[in-house]
Amino acid sequence: MMAGTALTPLVDFAQGGPLTNWAGNITYGTTNLMRVNSVPEAGETVRRYEHLKVLGTRHCFNKIADSHDRFLSLAAVNRVIGLDTQRHTVTVESGIRYGDLAVWLNDRGFALHNLASLPHISVAGGCITATHGSGVRNANLSSAVTAFELIKASGETVEFSRDKNPGLFPGIVVNLGGLGVVTRLTLAIRPTYQISQYVFENLPIQVLEHHFAEIMSAGYSVSLFTDWRNGNIGEVWVKSKVGEGPAFDGLKEWFGATAATKDMHPIPSLSAENCTPQMGVPGPWHERLPHFKMGFTPSAGKELQTEYFVPREHSYAAIKAVEQLRDQVTPHLQITEIRCIDADDLWMSPCYHQPSTTIHFTWQPDWPAVSRVLPLVEAQLAPFHAKPHWGKLFTMSPRRLAALYQRMPDFRHLLQEYDPKGKFRNDFLNTNIFGV
C-alpha cells in the first residue's frame, strides 16, 4: 500500500547547495545525505558508518537533527503497511508524512486523534520530538504510538509495543533521535469525524482568569492567538466536532469576543487563502485540525519558533507573566499561539504525567534579537516549571532541563544501552541530555 503524494515537498533537499532546515535558520554541518529506499538498505547504512543522523522533513528549528558526518533520509520509505480495523491501528513506514497518512486513512473511514498545525511533517520526526496539536483531552501525537520498530547502532532491528514492553515503551517513543533509526510505527486510529471551525476576534485576556478552562474546552481543539499588544487575544480558533459540544452557528459574541465574518489567518494582516476553512463549514478532521492547507506554504514562511509547556493549573499566571514582557517580545514577534495538551506517560514528553498549556512564539527570522528575548521569557516562566519544545529554539541550560525531566536519568541509560558508542549522538544530545 503506497502512501499518496498529496504533498509536494516545500523545498526539496538541497541539490549541490548547503543543506538547511525548513526555516533556513540552521545550515547543517554536512551535505553528505544518503537516501535509502528500503529498511534493509537503512540497516546496511547503519552497520557501515560510525556516525549518522536521520533527517525527517527538517521542520525542527534547532540543531536536534544536525550532524557533522552524514545524514540518512527515509523519505522514500513511506508506505502504509497495514490497517487493522479490529484493533483500530495503522502501521506505517517512518518516512510518511502526516498529511499523506491522513488522506489515506480518511479515504478508508478512519482518523487520527489529532494533528499539528501543519500536515507537512514526518510521522517519525513528529513523534520523536513530542509534537502536538491542541485539545484539553488530546495528548500529543506520540501518545497514539502503540508499537515501534527501530534499527539499533549495532544494525539489529528491534520491535517494541505498549502491550509487550509496558515498562520500557514510554522511554522509547519520544527519543529525540538518539536511540536509532526508526523504521516503523503503529498508531491508534478511530472512525473518521467531521470538524467545524469558528473564529472569534478580540477576547480580553483578563477573561481567561476565570474562564480559561471553559474556553479551552469549548471545542475539540482550541487555539488562542495574540501579539500581546493590546490586552487582547486577537483570535480564538475553536475546532468543534460536528454533533458534539456547544453550538457556535449564528453566535455573534462569545465571552466579549466577536465572531469573525470571514476566514482569518492567525496573523490578521495575512491572507487566509492558505488557511483551512472556517465560518463553521464542516469538513473532514484532517482538513480542519491543521491551521494550514496541504500543498500551501504553512504559517508565514520565513520565521523562527519557540514554545514552552506549563502545567495546566498555571495557565493564566503564565500568560500574564509573558504579557508583562510585551515591550521586549512584540517587536520581534509574528504571533503567539496558546494551546492545551493532555498528559501522557512518555518519559521525555514535556507533558509527562502533566496536563499542559503551551505558549508558542512565531518570531521574525532574526536570531540575534530572538536569542536576547528567550532568556527573559524563560526566566519569567521559570516559576511555572516551563519546559521547552524539543524541536524549537530555546536557551535553557542542560542543568535546568535535567531538573525538569524526572525520567532524564532513565533516558540517558537507555541511550547508552542502545547506542553505547554514540553513533546517533550529536551536539544537541551531547549538550542537552549528557551535558550536565
Ligand SMILES: Cc1cc2nc3c(=O)[nH]c(=O)nc-3n(C[C@H](O)[C@H](O)[C@H](O)COP(=O)(O)OP(=O)(O)OC[C@H]3O[C@@H](n4cnc5c(N)ncnc54)[C@H](O)[C@@H]3O)c2cc1C
Ligand atoms: C511551520 C511549522 C509548524 C509547526 N507546528 C507545530 C505544531 O503545531 N506542534 C508542534 O508540536 N510542533 C510543530 N512544529 C515543529 C515540528 O513538528 C517538529 O519540529 C517535528 O519534529 C518535525 O518533524 P521532522 O520530521 O521535520 O523532524 P526533523 O527536524 O527532520 O528531525 C527531528 C528529529 O527527529 C529525528 N528523526 C526524524 N526521523 C527519524 C527516524 N526515522 N529515525 C530516527 N530519528 C529520526 C531527527 O534525527 C531529529 O533528531 C512546527 C514546525 C514548523 C516548521
